[in-house]
Amino acid sequence: MQPLRTFLFSPADHARRVEKVFSVGADAVILDLEDAVAAARKPAARGLALAALQRPRHCLGYVRVNAMETEFCFGDLQAIVHPGLDGIVLPKVESAAGLLAVDWVVEQLERERGLPRRGIDIMPIIETARGIADLDQILRAGSRIRRVSFGAGDFTLDVNMVWSRAESELAHARSKVAVSSRAAGLEAPIDTVWADLEDQEALEASAVTVLGMGFQGKLCIHPKQIPVVNRVFTPNEAEIAFAERVVAAFAKAEAEGSAAFQLDGKFIDYPPVYRAQRMLKTVAAIRERERRQQPA
Secondary structure (H helix, E strand, O other), rough: OOOHHHEEEEOOOOOHHHHHHHHOOOOEEEEEEOOOOOOOHHHHHHHHHHHOOOOOOOOOOEEEEOOOOOOOOHHHHHHHHHOOOEEEOOOOOOOOHHHHHHHHHHHHHHOOOOOOOOOOEEEEEEEOOOHHHOHHHHHHHOOOOOOOOOOHHHHHHOOOOOOOOOOOOHHHHHHHHHHHHHOOOOOOEOOOOOOOOOOOOHHHHHHHHHHHOOEEEEOOOHHHHHHHHHHOOOOOOHHHHHHEEEHHHHHHHOOOOOEEEEEEEEEEEEHHHHHHHHHHHHHHHHHHHHHHHOOO
């Protein structure tokens, strides 16, 4: 498994940012061809994104293409599906048919260019009312997707919501994304960006909320958000120590013929044990990534 706590956006046509973005500690970088790039610059930005993905790096490299209904999407896909690309972020997905169409195009390009079949990830962003309403059909369409992300900016615009600091208005959509992802057998989803760069406290609160709702990470728009989000989605030492004790105590209890016991006043049976085991796998994956990122 790979820890995917943070996906950091960077404009694909901003050379100085792109040069640094792969070394700021994100688990994945998204070079953006959509909202962050002016229409006149989009064709040129494709080549810049592809060139950036050829450089040495320790994190995953994605490209956000333009939505499939736009004049740019097909050209984006043709330009970026090459060795070095780990995944495509597909915005404003509203139907299974749309997702499958993009999946088919990418598969043809993989075949034409000698790339592994379905080796390139596609991560849809669900960011409209229609996308939320048709989410189960989208996730069960039989595409290559492993996880989805939620985009609150366009979603709140679409449904005329006010995106508040507390984000209580997002609870229904977030719950739908998390539950539908699990029902479809996908990984835990990735949550929306936090737009106020100066409000680190609210960013942390947002991350804590979605961690509790079943998300595995957040989209980020600035490097200074990375340490905050990574910290929230990384179990702390006390949590790790308790998980290790749960797993060890359960092994002992099970060997003695019991499947339920108390530990520090908490009732332990199979669900807490499975949660502890999952946490320890996540911690091991995070530590391995951090080890690889250390200078040689």
